[in-house]
Amino acid sequence: MSVLSTSRPTLPNDQNASGRNFDAKELDALEHVLASGTLTSTKGSYVKNFEHAFAEMLGVKHAFACASGSAAVHCAIAALDLEPGDEVVTTAITDMGALAPILYQAAIPVFADVDPQTYNVTAATIEAALSPRTRAIVVTHLFGNPCDMDAILAMAERRGIPVIEDAAQAFGTRYRGKPAGTLGTIGAFSLQQGKHITCGEGGVVVTDDDALARRIFLFINKAWGYGDAQPDHYFLALNYRLSELQGAVAYAQLGKLERHIAARQRAAAELARVGNLAGIETPQTTPNGEHSYWKYAIRIDPAIYPGGPAAFAKELASYDVASVPRYIQKPAFECAVFKNRKTFGASSFPFTLARREALDYTPSRYPGTYEALAHVLVLPLNERYEAEHCDYVVQSIERAAALLEAGR
Numbered sequence: 001m002s003v004l005s006t007s008r009p010t011l012p013n014d015q016n017a018s019g020r021n022f023d024a025k026e027l028d029a030l031e032h033v034l035a036s037g038t039l040t041s042t043k044g045s046y047v048k049n050f051e052h053a054f055a056e057m058l059g060v061k062h063a064f065a066c067a068s069g070s071a072a073v074h075c076a077i078a079a080l081d082l083e084p085g086d087e088v089v090t091t092a093i094t095d096m097g098a099l100a101p102i103l104y105q106a107a108i109p110v111f112a113d114v115d116p117q118t119y120n121v122t123a124a125t126i127e128a129a130l131s132p133r134t135r136a137i138v139v140t141h142l143f144g145n146p147c148d149m150d151a152i153l154a155m156a157e158r159r160g161i162p163v164i165e166d167a168a169q170a171f172g173t174r175y176r177g178k179p180a181g182t183l184g185t186i187g188a189f190s191l192q193q194g195k196h197i198t199c200g201e202g203g204v205v206v207t208d209d210d211a212l213a214r215r216i217f218l219f220i221n222k223a224w225g226y227g228d229a230q231p232d233h234y235f236l237a238l239n240y241r242l243s244e245l246q247g248a249v250a251y252a253q254l255g256k257l258e259r260h261i262a263a264r265q266r267a268a269a270e271l272a273r274v275g276n277l278a279g280i281e282t283p284q285t286t287p288n289g290e291h292s293y294w295k296y297a298i299r300i301d302p303a304i305y306p307g308g309p310a311a312f313a314k315e316l317a318s319y320d321v322a323s324v325p326r327y328i329q330k331p332a333f334e335c336a337v338f339k340n341r342k343t344f345g346a347s348s349f350p351f352t353l354a355r356r357e358a359l360d361y362t363p364s365r366y367p368g369t370y371e372a373l374a375h376v377l378v379l380p381l382n383e384r385y386e387a388e389h390c391d392y393v394v395q396s397i398e399r400a401a402a403l404l405e406a407g408r
Contacts, residue, residue: 008320009392012384014194019382021256022249029248039244041065042226047247053254054204058179060187062213063206065242065250066220069168069190070097072203074104075240076164076186077136079207079215082107085353086135091121092331092369094140098166099332102138103343106350110134110358111333116371117284119143119297119327123151125368130159131355137163141170141180143378144196144264144292145285149175149183156184164188168203169294171196172261176288181206186216191246196260196294196383197253199246260383264293267381270390271296274397279304279405296379297327305404309377315400321393324378331369333361 012019033039033046041047047065055063066072077088084106090099092111102109112121112129119142126137137156139147156163163184167173171189173180181187186209189195191202205216218225220240225231242250268283268291275282279301285291302308309325316323332338338361341348351359363370379393 009388011321011380011389011393012382013322013380014382019384020198021253021260021383025252025255026249029252030245033244033248036244041241041244041247042221044244044247046244046251047242050247050251050254051204053251055206057254057257058182058187058206060182060206061208061210062216063204064213064216064220065247066203066205066240067242068097068201068240069095069188069192069195069203070101071220071238071240072168072188072190072205073098073138073164073166074101074238075203075205075216075219076188077101077105077107078219078237079186079205079212080136080162081215082135084350085133087131087133087355087358088136088138089126089129089134090138091140091142092333092366093119093142093328093372094166094332095168095328096332096335096337098138098140098168100337103337103350106353107135108133108350108354108358109332109338111331111361111366111369113366113368114372116368116375117281117299118145118147118286119372119376120145120147120286121152122148123155126152127155130161131358133355133358134159134161137161138166139163139184140166140168141173143283143297144170144173144294145283146170146173146175146180146289146291148286148289150288153183162186168192168195170292171257172290172292174290175286182208185209186212191250191253194294194382196264196292197250197257199242199249199253202242202246202250261292263383263385264381265291267385267390268293268296270387271379271381271393273394274298277398277401280397280401293381296381298377298379299375300377301375305401306407307404308374311404312377312397312400315403316396319392319396319399321396322380325376326373327376327378328373331361331366331373
């Protein structure tokens with residue numbers, strides 16, 4: 001065990017300037033927007049420039065900026081024009097912002113189990129959740145590690161089901177050399193405060209399908225046909241536009257993305273030393289994948305460290321290392337919106353349209369999900385981590401491990 005540093009470095013925090021990479025480029029872009037007086041993206045140029053650059057970076061035909069990562073998922077779901085009661089297979093280890101859009105489109109989220117080592121859904125777990133009412137699959141590349149897309153896409157293609165990639169945490173993630181978000185039918189990204197690049201809140205939706213692109217564009221714009229000869233509000237939709245101020249920051253951030261990913265990957269390589277400790281497993285990258293490390297998620301063996309991830313997090317807090325045991329405290333289906341079906345007033349809609357089996361959240365159906373949450377400890381990480389920060393985190397984990405193991 002290495003000796004814990006006597007001087008505690010302040011770890012960069014992505015919730016403030018210490019862990020974010022803003023400079024004159026963002027300020028110059030913001031100044032330009034304010035000087036123009038045009039803050040709406042329907043008249044400005046920064047959001048459009050960002051969309052074009054984002055599409056070019058990923059090698060896709062269409063990219064649309066929107067108000068948040070949740071909005072991006074909502075746009076993707078809405079683009080499929082589902083019927084009320086249609087089912088969307090997804091994961092229970094995700095943010096509620098990736099599930100609420102399904103309900104808002106009157107569809108039913110059906111949860112697939114996950115691989116407890118990668119925390120991701122697999123072709124096998126998705127297939128077990130399918131039914132004749134399945135109309136879409138959402139795969140989440142959790143923590144920046146890609147799902148095993150070959151098997152998932154082959155299974156989905158056989159059944160004619162579109163795949164939406166939730167790439168909110170997966171900027172720069174690749175599978176067989178292709179960027180996450182470009183492998184399925186639609187990809188959704190997040191520009192929220194803690195992501196690889198940020199403008200505070202924001203999202204991006206990408207696709208190569210022209211018809212879906214049209215619906216995504218319209219859904220962001222209240223279904224108003226900007227540029228049409230005789231525009232109208234063609235269907236029910238929202239205002240999910242990004243402002244020019246956010247677009248200016250996002251456009252400046254995009255030029256830094258490659259550096260941010262490389263910095264995170266370097267830091268992850270340094271943090272991997274914790275894998276030398278008994279009972280600690282470092283992140284497992286999917287074969288043929290490239291991890292972009294939104295965060296650094298390790299597995300803790302409670303048989304070796306009493307109290308598991310929660311006890312570890314408590315010890316690390318005494319060294320000012322803010323870690324998150326379990327990532328989310330419970331599977332999404334245990335939240336009140338699902339357990340109590342709290343949606344629109346007292347209606348329980350759209351759950352009233354669901355098959356009984358689709359609402360069966362019996363824990364024994366999700367062994368991988370519960371095992372994953374019971375073992376995972378999420379360590380902080382961002383592009384401002386240097387070797388000294390990684391050394392301190394590793395030393396803190398070594399010290400915490402020794403104390404916990406000694407207490408067995």
